[in-house]
Amino acid sequence: MAKKAKKSQVSRSSRASTSAKAPKRTSNDEMALTVKSSEGMRRSARVSKVSEGRRPKLVKKSNAKQKKKKNKFDDKKPKKPPTAFFYFLDDFRKEFQDQNPDVKSMRDIGKACGEKWKIMTYEDKVQYYDIATEKRAEFDKATADYIKRKESGEDLETEDSDSEFDE
């Protein structure tokens, strides 16, 4: 009867795992199970630490413009939405600055936030996970549309009609 509509898209399997949300705390066991799912999801996604000595944090990107936003059209592939951690960071940053107005920048906040993030419980984190999950749904839709359009007409290419005539 109730057949689970499994998505043939294996690529989106990640999304399926991230479906972990709505922590129904009916029983401790239930929660534990939920948490287990979270861990399982994390294991799949989290695989870094390939080498202790290696730290490929060199993610330098050259952005010609600090912020260019005008046409609602998908300039290119939809950018990745902020993750749960980022949402938490945004909220945590406000409090952190309020308690520590002396703090210079996010470097210190990031550290503090990361540490707290680890001590946070699943229930506390699930809040942000839920937001991130919802955001990802929109992102997924945008991506599908982007791919669809791309496949439909790959002629769509550099249509940079929007030049840097902003300021």
Added chain:
DNA sequence: TTTGTGATTGTTTCT
């Protein structure tokens, strides 16, 4: 003035 760097973890995407 402008651009890049640094720090955090999570998700995405590719091979």
Added chain:
DNA sequence: AGAAACAATCACAAA
């Protein structure tokens, strides 16, 4: 399955 890249933000430094 695993690895690499990328997501936002703020202060500071260099060119």
